[in-house]
Amino acid sequence: MKNFLPSDFLVHIGPECILCGRCVRECSFGVLEQKEGRIIAHHARCVACQRCVVFCPRSAIAILPHPSTSRHNAYWTPEQRRALLRQAQTGAILLAGAGNDQPYLSIWDHLLLDASQVTNPSIDPLREPMELVTFIGRKPDHLEIVPDENGELRLATELPPQLKLDTPIIFGAMSLGAVNLRVHKILAEAARRAGTYFNCGEGGLHEELYPYGQNTIVQVASGRFGVHQRYLDAAAAIEIKIGQGAKPGIGGHLAGEKVTEEIARTRMIPPGTDAISPAPHHDIYSIEDLAQLIYALKEATNYSKPVGVKIAAVHHVAAIATGAARAGADFLTIDGFRGGTGAAPLVIRNHVGLPLEIALAAVDDRLREEGIRHQVSIIASGGIRSSADVIKAIALGADAVSICTAALIALGCTLCQACYTGRCAWGLTTQDPELIKRLDIDEGVERVQNLLRAWTLEIKEVMGALGINAIESLRGNRERLRSIGLDVHTQEVLGVRPAGM
Amino acid sequence: MELHAHHLHYREVNQWLRRCSQDGIHHVTLHGIRGQRYIGTGLNNSLRIHIHGTAGNDLGAFMNGGEIIVYGNAQDGVGNTMNAGRIIIHGHAGDVVAHSMRGGTIYVRDDVGYRAGIHMKAWGDNPPLVIIGGTARDFLGEYMAGGTLIVLGLHDPSAPLVGSYVGTGMHGGVIYLRGTIAPYQYGKEAGLQPLTPDDWEYLQRTLAPFCEEFGFDLEAVLDHTFCKLVPLSRRPYGRLYEGAVGAVSNHS
Ligand code: SF4
Ligand code: SF4
Numbered sequence: 001m002k003n004f005l006p007s008d009f010l011v012h013i014g015p016e017c018i019l020c021g022r023c024v025r026e027c028s029f030g031v032l033e034q035k036e037g038r039i040i041a042h043h044a045r046c047v048a049c050q051r052c053v054v055f056c057p058r059s060a061i062a063i064l065p066h067p068s069t070s071r072h073n074a075y076w077t078p079e080q081r082r083a084l085l086r087q088a089q090t091g092a093i094l095l096a097g098a099g100n101d102q103p104y105l106s107i108w109d110h111l112l113l114d115a116s117q118v119t120n121p122s123i124d125p126l127r128e129p130m131e132l133v134t135f136i137g138r139k140p141d142h143l144e145i146v147p148d149e150n151g152e153l154r155l156a157t158e159l160p161p162q163l164k165l166d167t168p169i170i171f172g173a174m175s176l177g178a179v180n181l182r183v184h185k186i187l188a189e190a191a192r193r194a195g196t197y198f199n200c201g202e203g204g205l206h207e208e209l210y211p212y213g214q215n216t217i218v219q220v221a222s223g224r225f226g227v228h229q230r231y232l233d234a235a236a237a238i239e240i241k242i243g244q245g246a247k248p249g250i251g252g253h254l255a256g257e258k259v260t261e262e263i264a265r266t267r268m269i270p271p272g273t274d275a276i277s278p279a280p281h282h283d284i285y286s287i288e289d290l291a292q293l294i295y296a297l298k299e300a301t302n303y304s305k306p307v308g309v310k311i312a313a314v315h316h317v318a319a320i321a322t323g324a325a326r327a328g329a330d331f332l333t334i335d336g337f338r339g340g341t342g343a344a345p346l347v348i349r350n351h352v353g354l355p356l357e358i359a360l361a362a363v364d365d366r367l368r369e370e371g372i373r374h375q376v377s378i379i380a381s382g383g384i385r386s387s388a389d390v391i392k393a394i395a396l397g398a399d400a401v402s403i404c405t406a407a408l409i410a411l412g413c414t415l416c417q418a419c420y421t422g423r424c425a426w427g428l429t430t431q432d433p434e435l436i437k438r439l440d441i442d443e444g445v446e447r448v449q450n451l452l453r454a455w456t457l458e459i460k461e462v463m464g465a466l467g468i469n470a471i472e473s474l475r476g477n478r479e480r481l482r483s484i485g486l487d488v489h490t491q492e493v494l495g496v497r498p499a500g501m
Numbered sequence: 502m503e504l505h506a507h508h509l510h511y512r513e514v515n516q517w518l519r520r521c522s523q524d525g526i527h528h529v530t531l532h533g534i535r536g537q538r539y540i541g542t543g544l545n546n547s548l549r550i551h552i553h554g555t556a557g558n559d560l561g562a563f564m565n566g567g568e569i570i571v572y573g574n575a576q577d578g579v580g581n582t583m584n585a586g587r588i589i590i591h592g593h594a595g596d597v598v599a600h601s602m603r604g605g606t607i608y609v610r611d612d613v614g615y616r617a618g619i620h621m622k623a624w625g626d627n628p629p630l631v632i633i634g635g636t637a638r639d640f641l642g643e644y645m646a647g648g649t650l651i652v653l654g655l656h657d658p659s660a661p662l663v664g665s666y667v668g669t670g671m672h673g674g675v676i677y678l679r680g681t682i683a684p685y686q687y688g689k690e691a692g693l694q695p696l697t698p699d700d701w702e703y704l705q706r707t708l709a710p711f712c713e714e715f716g717f718d719l720e721a722v723l724d725h726t727f728c729k730l731v732p733l734s735r736r737p738y739g740r741l742y743e744g745a746v747g748a749v750s751n752h753s
Contacts, residue, residue: 092743223620224601228584229543229565256736268603268624269646273673273735278644282619283578283597292538292558296581299515300543300563345742421744 004085006078007066009048011041016060023052023061028425028435029418049416051425083346094346097419097429099246099338099383099405102350106338107357107486108389112499114480116467125457125464132456132471134400136237136377137162137306138330160330161305163217163237165400166195167456168471169390171448172333172381172402173219173241173310175201177254177263177275178342178419179408179429180436181208186444187407188212193445194452199402202241202277203254204266210234219310220297222251223277225267229300237305237331238297240290242281242324243312245339245356245382247348251277258422260431291327298328306330306377313337313359313382314352318366325367325376332376333402334359338383340405342429343420356382357396361494364397364476373476387458396494397476410451411444502526507533511557514540522548522567536576541569544586558595561588564605577614580607585627589714593635602629602648610715611635611656615664616643621674623647628674632711639664643688645732646673651707653679655717667691668730672737676730677704679722690737691730700729 011031013023017039024032024039029047033040048063070078083094116122123130138160146156171187184206187198192215199217200209204226209216213234220227221241232238243249254263254275264271284290290309297307308331309324311317321332336356341349360380367373380398383405384390390401409415412426419429427438459471468474482499483491491498502521506514514537521529527547534540534554541550541561548567556571562581574592583602590607596614599607604627612635619640621629629648637652641663654662662680669688677700682693696704705723712719 086743090743093741095742095744224582224603224622227563227582227601228603229545229563232543232563253738253742269622270624270673273646274738276620276644276646276670276672276738278620278670282600282616282643283581292578296539296542296559296562296578299511299539302519343742418744420742 001089003044003089005044005082005089006068006070007043007046008082009046010043010064010066011046011052012062012064013039013041014060014062016058017056018058018060020057023056026051026055026425028423028430028432029421047416047418047421048414049418049425050414095343095420096346096349096417097341097343097421098413098415098417099340100349100353101415101417104337104355107355107490107494108385108392110484110486111357111392111494111496112482112484113388113391113395113462113466114482115465120467122467123464123469125460128464128469130460130463130469132167132459134165134168134471135162136165136308136331136379136399138376139374141374161237161303163197163306163331164195165197167452167459168394168398168400169194169452169455170196170217170379170400170402171198171407172335172339172404173199173201173217173239174340174342174404174408175203175219175225175254176206176266177203177258177431180427180431180439181206181262182436182439182441182444183408183411183428184209185441186411186439186448188215189441189445190448190452191215193449194456196452197236199239202252203263203275204268205231205234206262206266217308220293221277222279222281223267223275225269225275225277228268232297232301235305237308238301239308239310239331239333240281240293240297240329241310242284242290243310243314243335244341245312245335245337245353246341247344248312248314248337248353249279250345250348251279252343253277255422258431263431287323287327290324290329294328308333308377308379310335310381312339313354313356315354317354317359318362321363321376322366322370322372325372329376331379331399332363333379333381334363334398336360336380336382339381340383340408341419356380356384356393358490358493360393360396360398361478361496365495368476387455387462390455391459391462391474392481394471394474395477395481396496397478399475406451407448410447411439502528503530503532505532506537507535507554509537511537511539515542518544518548518550522546534573541567544569556590561586564588574611575609579609580605580631583607583629591715596638598633599629599631599650602631604629607631608711608714609633609635612660613637616640618642618645618648618650618676620644620646621648621650623674630707632708634711634715634717636660637663639666640669641667642671642674642676642691642730643668644670644672645676646671648674649677649707650674651677651679651704653708653722655679655722668732670737671730671732672735673732678728678730679725681726681728682730687730690733692733694729694731696727696729700727 144156191198202221218235309329310333337353377399380393381402424430530551536557538557556575559578577595593611598617667687668691
């Protein structure tokens with residue numbers, strides 16, 4: 001069949017080119033070729049990953065939107081037509097990587113933070129201590145404090161297990177298979193250094209990462225890949241994955257080609273088979289069933305670590321969240337529709353789910369109304385881009401946030417969305433040994449650690465401006481937020497007043 | 502060691518079991534079990550647990566060794582995500598037996614409910630084996646990725662051996678049925694294969710200890726038609742998806 005798809009991009013190679021061939025070696029999508037004394041580009045294959053641009057020693061390359069155009073049509077956008085044509089040629093469900101890229105309203109960008117002036121003075125974070133330590137886990141209904149035999153007061157209440165975060169940011173779930181072992185190693189080491197946690201995702205925990213167990217949240221998803229007693233024992237916490245913001249309501253298929261020896265060993269399946277995570281857990285069809293799995297995991301680990309539940313932000317997220325909290329979840333990860341993915345059906349990624357901001361406010365409200373907010377911690381995840389998003393998320397009701405895409409961008413990801421091809425030119429979402437080598441572990445740790453450091457400093461800076469010296473004073477403190485340019489209903493759901501009021 | 506557990510919460514039962522195994526005890530007996538959940542969950546060593554009564558949900562979940570023998574019925578989720586060890590049930594078992602089981606052995610003397618062996622896998626040199634003496638309901642071996650499921654239908658010849666949707670989405674492992682199955686009963690990802698001499702040899706070897714455990718006559722069990730369901734592909738959903746960006750596959 002003749003390919004009717006127009007090219008998205010044009011690879012422009014300028015006169016500075018010295019024919020060194022570096023770009024040809026860097027491009028993992030087969031776009032560039034050196035032939036007869038020049039570089040030839042197969043534009044149609046280019047995903048605009050920017051690898052050649054960054055590595056060209058003469059800065060000779062520019063990736064341009066393809067200048068060839070068709071008659072403008074605001075309804076039948078090039079994107080719509082492209083998807084349609086591709087389906088006409090393949091008859092398949094279209095896949096895309098990374099997160100929802102559609103122009104829905106980004107509510108973060110319509111929220112403004114307060115600052116202290118004159119009364120309630122601001123605090124200088126350079127001189128004054130700022131408390132960012134956050135505990136994730138169920139908090140008791142009340143505390144009993146009794147004097148011991150020497151008259152010293154001590155806590156008599158037995159505290160449920162908690163995760164201690166030195167900064168309210170953790171690395172969210174990306175499975176081994178979606179990303180490669182180097183990415184896991186980088187996140188694990190960065191988490192250890194920063195006093196926080198990384199989530200190994202649903203593909204098991206590689207043997208070499210067991211030493212990082214105390215900084216690891218392990219996932220139990222519907223595929224139950226790599227889930228066994230040692231895995232549960234090694235972890236600091238366990239997260240049951242019900243849903244993912246990028247693809248709510250559906251499972252995942254890791255294609256057989258990506259199930260290398262190493263991944264097979266970690267997932268505990270034969271190499272080369274599709275690793276299928278079914279849409280539902282086969283043993284969860286109700287909140288009672290969810291409670292059963294939560295308690296099975298607590299029993300299996302003797303109540304020694306928090307067991308949480310990750311759900312995608314969907315229409316009834318508040319009701320689901322309170323159900324999960326009542327089912328015994330010690331923390332809830334709420335994953336908004338901007339969350340990333342290695343591969344999701346385009347139709348789901350672009351059209352299903354809710355903005356994290358809305359979900360967060362709704363869940364926090366509902367748990368407070370029911371008087372059980374203290375029983376469960378909330379981790380906000382899905383599209384957190386900056387320290388400002390972190391602060392706004394906490395003010396909307398989160399205890400902490402988790403980041404994935406942001407960490408990948410720190411490591412080189414250009415959001416080209418070609419993750420599902422397994423050809424990530426930046427060595428992130430690929431299992432090709434040659435491409436993996438592009439990711440230097442030590443440098444990667446430094447980059448991600450720098451990112452956390454910078455965000456942490458910025459959070460303190462903003463807290464100082466707000467006149468707040470402990471992050472918990474900011475949690476759910478929507479009084480310190482104002483909206484700009486949001487409609488009345490959205491403001492109501494967010495529980496945020498308009499600017500000027 | 503023995504424990505009369507009819508009045509105890511599952512947490513207390515499991516704490517007691519944990520203490521026994523820490524003390525190096527190899528045999529324990531639980532009396533009066535009335536549906537307590539999670540018995541032997543995460544069992545990790547050579548402990549052998551005899552259970553009298555009805556074992557509750559998630560019996561032997563995440564089990565990683567040892568043995569559980571139930572004199573009575575078991576409820577849902579027997580051997581959920583089990584890794585190693587053996588569970589023997591002198592009675593019926595409920596739904597989702599051997600969900601995502603990766604290793605070890607489960608024997609059920611009588612019938613099981615829906616979704617038995619769903620998403621069973623295989624890993625290393627300890628592939629999982631589930632033998633059901635009676636019948637199984639719908640979704641048997643759905644999404645099965647490895648291991649062996651055997652359903653014998655030994656008790657009531659008039660009862661349907663299995664339900665529908667057997668082996669739907671199957672991409673590994675094998676299902677042996679003592680009897681026949683109509684095409685509408687199994688998923689399009691699975692296919693029937695004639696038994697080879699190796700299969701018969703395997704069945705003989707595998708069913709011998711099962712028959713011995715429950716006092717069935719091995720010869721009589723084997724003197725019957727069997728059929729075998731296998732996956733048609735290890736990649737049943739290979740053609741379902743296509744990239745949305747870049748000219749990844751070349752269709753021109
Ligand atoms: S796919 Fe990436 S490396 Fe290849 S030409 Fe396009 S931008 Fe350059
Ligand atoms: S991870 Fe790699 S393939 Fe995926 S969007 Fe980022 S750069 Fe592209």
